[in-house]
Amino acid sequence: MKNYIKYLPFLALGVISCEPEFDTPIDExxxxxxxxxxxxNYVALGNSLTAGYADGALYLTGQENSYPNxxxxxxxxxxxxxxxxxxxxxxxxxxxxxxxxQITSNRRVLAFGPDGAPAPRVYTGMQPTTDITNVxxxxxxxxxxxxxxxxxxxxxxxxxxxxxxxxxxxPYFVRFASSPSTTVLADAAAQNPTFFSIFIGNNDLLSxxxxxxxxxxxxxxxxxxxxxxxxxxxxxxxxxxYSTIVNTMVGTGADGALVNLADVTSLPFxxxxxxxxxxxxxxxxxNLTGFFxxxxxxxAQGAIQQxxxxxxxxxxxxxxxxxxNEGPNRFLIDVxxxxxxxxxxxxxxxxxxxxLTIDQTALAQGYGSVVLTPEVLQVLGLLQTGGQPTQxxxxxxxxxVSGLDDKDALxxxxxxxxxxxxxNYNATIKALAQANGLAFxxxxxxxxxxxxxxxxxxxxxLTTAFVTGGFFSLDGVHPTPRGYAxxxxxxxxxxxxxxxxxxxKVNIGAYKTITLSNEVQ
Amino acid sequence: xxxxxxxxxxxxxxxxxYAGGYRVSLQGQRALxxxxxxxxxxxxxxxxxxxxxxxxYLENRLNVSAGxxxxxxxxxxxxxxxxxxxRVNSSVGTPFYLYASYKVTDWLTAGLSVYTPYGSGVEWEDxxxxxxxxxxxxxxxxxxxxILSLKLNEYFSVGGGPIYVTGSVNFNKNLNRxxxxxxxxxxxxxxxxxxxxxxxxSASAMFSPTDNMRIxxxxxxxxxxxxxxxxxxxxxxxNSPATPFADTxxxxxxPLPAELAVGFSYEFCDKWLFAFDYNQTxxxxxxxxxxxxxxxxxxxxxxxxxxxxxxxxxxxLQYEANDMFSLRAGYYFDxxxxxxxxxxxxxxxxDSNNFTGGFSVNVNEHLAIDAxxxxxxxxxxxxxxxxxxxxxxxxxxxxxxxxxxFVPGLGITYKL
Numbered sequence: 001m002k003n004y005i006k007y008l009p010f011l012a013l014g015v016i017s018c019e020p021e022f023d024t025p026i027d028e029x030x031x032x033x034x035x036x037x038x039x040x041n042y043v044a045l046g047n048s049l050t051a052g053y054a055d056g057a058l059y060l061t062g063q064e065n066s067y068p069n070x071x072x073x074x075x076x077x078x079x080x081x082x083x084x085x086x087x088x089x090x091x092x093x094x095x096x097x098x099x100x101x102q103i104t105s106n107r108r109v110l111a112f113g114p115d116g117a118p119a120p121r122v123y124t125g126m127q128p129t130t131d132i133t134n135v136x137x138x139x140x141x142x143x144x145x146x147x148x149x150x151x152x153x154x155x156x157x158x159x160x161x162x163x164x165x166x167x168x169x170x171p172y173f174v175r176f177a178s179s180p181s182t183t184v185l186a187d188a189a190a191q192n193p194t195f196f197s198i199f200i201g202n203n204d205l206l207s208x209x210x211x212x213x214x215x216x217x218x219x220x221x222x223x224x225x226x227x228x229x230x231x232x233x234x235x236x237x238x239x240x241x242y243s244t245i246v247n248t249m250v251g252t253g254a255d256g257a258l259v260n261l262a263d264v265t266s267l268p269f270x271x272x273x274x275x276x277x278x279x280x281x282x283x284x285x286x287n288l289t290g291f292f293x294x295x296x297x298x299x300a301q302g303a304i305q306q307x308x309x310x311x312x313x314x315x316x317x318x319x320x321x322x323x324x325n326e327g328p329n330r331f332l333i334d335v336x337x338x339x340x341x342x343x344x345x346x347x348x349x350x351x352x353x354x355x356l357t358i359d360q361t362a363l364a365q366g367y368g369s370v371v372l373t374p375e376v377l378q379v380l381g382l383l384q385t386g387g388q389p390t391q392x393x394x395x396x397x398x399x400x401v402s403g404l405d406d407k408d409a410l411x412x413x414x415x416x417x418x419x420x421x422x423x424n425y426n427a428t429i430k431a432l433a434q435a436n437g438l439a440f441x442x443x444x445x446x447x448x449x450x451x452x453x454x455x456x457x458x459x460x461x462l463t464t465a466f467v468t469g470g471f472f473s474l475d476g477v478h479p480t481p482r483g484y485a486x487x488x489x490x491x492x493x494x495x496x497x498x499x500x501x502x503x504x505k506v507n508i509g510a511y512k513t514i515t516l517s518n519e520v521q
Numbered sequence: 522x523x524x525x526x527x528x529x530x531x532x533x534x535x536x537x538x539y540a541g542g543y544r545v546s547l548q549g550q551r552a553l554x555x556x557x558x559x560x561x562x563x564x565x566x567x568x569x570x571x572x573x574x575x576x577x578y579l580e581n582r583l584n585v586s587a588g589x590x591x592x593x594x595x596x597x598x599x600x601x602x603x604x605x606x607x608r609v610n611s612s613v614g615t616p617f618y619l620y621a622s623y624k625v626t627d628w629l630t631a632g633l634s635v636y637t638p639y640g641s642g643v644e645w646e647d648x649x650x651x652x653x654x655x656x657x658x659x660x661x662x663x664x665x666x667x668i669l670s671l672k673l674n675e676y677f678s679v680g681g682g683p684i685y686v687t688g689s690v691n692f693n694k695n696l697n698r699x700x701x702x703x704x705x706x707x708x709x710x711x712x713x714x715x716x717x718x719x720x721x722x723s724a725s726a727m728f729s730p731t732d733n734m735r736i737x738x739x740x741x742x743x744x745x746x747x748x749x750x751x752x753x754x755x756x757x758x759x760n761s762p763a764t765p766f767a768d769t770x771x772x773x774x775x776p777l778p779a780e781l782a783v784g785f786s787y788e789f790c791d792k793w794l795f796a797f798d799y800n801q802t803x804x805x806x807x808x809x810x811x812x813x814x815x816x817x818x819x820x821x822x823x824x825x826x827x828x829x830x831x832x833x834x835x836x837x838l839q840y841e842a843n844d845m846f847s848l849r850a851g852y853y854f855d856x857x858x859x860x861x862x863x864x865x866x867x868x869x870x871x872d873s874n875n876f877t878g879g880f881s882v883n884v885n886e887h888l889a890i891d892a893x894x895x896x897x898x899x900x901x902x903x904x905x906x907x908x909x910x911x912x913x914x915x916x917x918x919x920x921x922x923x924x925x926x927f928v929p930g931l932g933i934t935y936k937l
Contacts, residue, residue: 026600459912504602
C-alpha cells in the first residue's frame with residue numbers, strides 16, 4: 001500500500017499537466033491572420049525614426065521600443081517569425097565614440113533644477129560605450145540609420161568608417177554595414193525579406209528645416225553628391241532614390257508598407273517656442289515703440305542725407321516704425337539687406353516658426369527685439385527731448401536692433417520650400433505604394449491629428465506638446481516609446497487593411513514617455 | 522509535535538498556494554474528499570476545524586489528524602486586442618493542518634487545532650501586462666486554536682475556543698505602467714510584513730436528533746491582520762526629485778473574514794454517509810487594500826476591492842467499503858466574492874466548480890492514511906479591474922482569464 005501511495009503525487013502531476021486552455025487561445029496558430037502577407041522575415045528601412053532614436057541619441061531602451069521592433073513582436077503573435085534583430089548599441093547613455101573619442105551627444109533626460117523647474121538636459125550619469133569601430137556581425141531586421149536621407153540608402157561607402165570624419169559616411173551605419181562599400185539597401189535586400197517597411201525622406205526635409213533653413217534648396221540640382229548636409233533634396237533625386245529602394249525591395253518578392261512624411265508643423269521642435277513670445281509690460285512696450293520710431297527717424301534722416309528722395313526715404317522708414325503692445329509681441333528676424341529692406345530686419349509673420357534650440361537666455365536679454373543698454377536709453381532720451389544724435393549715437397541705436405538669426409527661424413519662404421518638397425516627396429511615396437500594391441501609411445495625416453486634436457488612449461490624450469504631450473521625446477523631433485507604439489499601430493492598421501491580416505495592435509498606454517533623471521551636469 | 526509544526530511552518534514559508542479570494546478550503550483530507558463538508562460529520566479530529574462541538578462524540582480518548590496538500594494551480598490570461606498572454610508559474614504549495622483532541626470525560630473533550638484557512642500565492646511573470654497591479658503576492662496565515670467541546674445532553678453539544686493567528690504577506694507590484702529607471706528597469710515596490718498576529722474565536726454546536734442524522738453549526742470570527750511597520754522596498758526608481766520613492770515602513774490591514782457554516786449529514790444503508798454544508802464567508806469586510814507608507818512624500822496606495830459576501834454549497838458522500846477502505850467523493854460550488862469591475866489579478870477568482878474524491882486506508886486499529894484530491898474548474902471569464910488610476914483617470918485592466926487547480930493531499934488519522 002505504501003509503495004502505491006508514494007506514486008500518488010506523480011499521478012497528480014500527470015493529471016495536472018493539462019494547463020487551463022481558453023476556448024479560443026490567442027497564442028495558437030490561426031487566431032490572428034497574416035492575410036495575404038508573410039511576416040516571417042521582416043526588414044525595416046529608414047532613418048532615425050526607424051532605428052528607435054529618441055531624446056537626441058540612440059540608446060538601448062529606445063531601440064527596444066522602435067516601431068519596427070514593436071511591430072515585429074506583434075507579427076510574432078500572428079505567425080512563426082524569424083527573430084527580429086536590431087543593431088543594438090551598448091548602453092542607455094546614447095552617444096557614439098569613434099576610436100574612443102565621443103562624436104555624438106548623450107541622450108537627453110528631464111531634470112529638475114534647484115528651483116524645481118523641469119528642463120531637458122544631457123544625461124551624464126554614465127559614459128557612452130558604443131564605439132563605431134566595433135562593427136557588429138550578422139544581418140539586422142532593423143535597417144534604420146539615423147541621419148540617412150533617401151539617397152543615402154543607395155550610396156556606396158555610406159558605412160565606411162574612414163568617411164565619418166569628412167561626413168561622407170554615417171557612423172550609425174558603420175556599426176553594422178556588411179562591408180565598408182555596401183549600401184543600406186543592398187544589405188536589406190540581401191536578407192531576402194518576406195515583408196518590409198520603408199520610412200525614409202524625413203531628413204531630406206528635416207535637416208534643412210531644423211537648421212532654420214540655413215541650407216540650400218537644391219530643387220533643380222540632380223546631383224546629391226554636391227549637396228551639403230542641411231540642404232533640401234531635389235524632388236527628382238528623392239523620387240529616383242525612393243523608387244530604386246521600393247523596386248529593389250519589391251524585387252525580392254516581399255510585400256511591404258510605405259510611410260509618408262509628416263509636416264514640420266506637427267513637430268514640437270518647430271512649434272514649442274511661439275514667435276510671439278516677446279511678452280512686454282506696458283512701459284517696455286511703449287519704450288520699444290518709441291525706440292523704433294527713433295530707428296525709423298534716424299534711418300529716414302540718414303537716407304535723405306545720402307541723397308535719397310525724401311518721400312522714398314519716408315516710405316522705406318515706415319516699415320521700421322514698429323509698434324509694440326502690452327502682452328505678447330512677435331520677434332524680429334534678420335533678413336538679407338536689400339533695396340526694399342536696407343536695415344535687414346523685420347517683424348515675424350503669423351505662420352513663421354522658431355526652432356526649439358533657440359537660446360532662451362539670449363531671448364530674455366533682447367535677442368529677437370532690442371538690446372536696450374543704458375547707452376541706448378540715453379540716446380533715446382536725447383531724441384525724446386528733440387535733440388540731434390551724433391552719427392555714433394545713431395549707429396548705437398541701429399546696432400541695438402537684434403533680429404533673430406536665420407538658423408533660429410523658418411521664415412515663410414523656407415516653409416514654402418519645405419512644404420513644396422514635402423508634397424512632391426509624398427506624391428512619389430503614394431504613387432509607388434499604389435503602383436506596387438503596398439500598404440500606404442499616411443503619417444502626415446496621423447501626425448497632424450496628434451498635433452491638432454490629440455489621440456485619446458486609456459490613460460489620457462496623446463498630444464505633441466513638448467515634454468508633457470507623450471508623443472515626442474525630449475529632442476522635439478523623435479517620438480517617445482509611446483509615440484513609436486502609436487506609429488506602430490497606424491502602420492499595422494494600414495497593413496491589416498491592405499493585406500486582410502489581423503495583426504493585433506498594442507496598448508500605447510503601456511509604453512513609457514520621457515525619462516526622468518537628475519544625473520546631469 | 523514541535524518538530525512537525527516547525528516543518529509545516531517552514532513549508533508554508535515557501536508555499537505558493539492557489540486561492541480564490543484568499544480562502545483556502547483545505548482543512549482536512551476526509552472532509553475535502555467529501556466536497557469539504559464536515560460541519561455535521563463526526564469522523565475524526567478534523568472536527569477541530571469543522572465543528573469543535575462534534576469532537577466530544579469521537580469514540581476514542583485521543584484523536585489526532587494531520588496532513589498537507591500540494592497545490593498545482595494555473596492561471597492563464599489573454600487579451601485579444603493586444604495579443605498579450607500571461608500564465609502564472611505553476612507552483613506547488615503546502616497548506617497543512619494538525620488537529621488533536623483528548624476526551625477528558627464523557628461530556629468534555631479538549632483539543633488543539635492548527636490550520637491554514639487563508640493564504641494566497643500568485644506569481645506572474647515580472648513586468649507582465651498587469652504588473653502595475655501585481656507581479657507577485659504571497660500571503661500566509663496560520664490559525665492556532667485551543668478547543669473545548671462540551672456535550673450538554675444526548676442530542677446536543679457545543680464547542681469553540683480562541684484563535685491565535687500569525688500571518689505574513691509579501692506583495693510586489695510595479696509603481697505604474699511606465700515608470701522606469703535610466704536602464705529601462707520598471708520601478709517597483711515590495712511590501713513585506715511577517716509575524717503579524719491577532720486574536721479571534723470560533724463557536725459551534727451540533728445537534729443529533731436521531732442515530733443517523735446530525736445537524737451542525739459553526740461560526741469563525743473575522744480577524745483583521747494589522748501589519749504595522751512592515752518593510753516597503755522600492756526598486757529601480759529614477760534618480761529624480763519627482764520620484765521620491767525611498768525605502769520606508771508601511772501599515773496595512775488585511776481582513777481574514779468571518780465564516781458561517783451550517784449543514785447536516787445523514788447515514789443510510791449502513792455504509793453510506795451523505796453530507797451537505799452551506800458556507801457563508803463575510804467577504805464584504807474587504808473593501809480596499811490600503812497601504813500607508815510612513816514617508817509622507819510617498820503617496821499611499823489605495824486599491825479598491827469591494828468584495829461581497831460569498832456562499833459555498835458543498836455536497837459529500839462516503840462509502841465504507843470494508844474494515845480497511847473508505848471511499849469518498851464530493852462536489853462544491855464556490856461563489857466568488859469579487860464584483861464585476863473589481864477583478865484584480867492578485868486574486869483572479871470567479872465562480873468555480875469543484876470536484877473532490879479520496880479514500881482512507883486503515884493500516885491498523887490506531888492508524889489510518891487519508892488521501893484526497895480536489896480539482897477546481899473555473900469558467901473562462903472576461904473580466905476587468907476598473908479602479909486603477911493614472912493622473913486621476915481610471916485605466917481598466919481587462920482580459921480573459923482561465924484558471925484551474927489540482928490539489929492532491931495526504932494525511933494520517935491516529936486514534937488511541
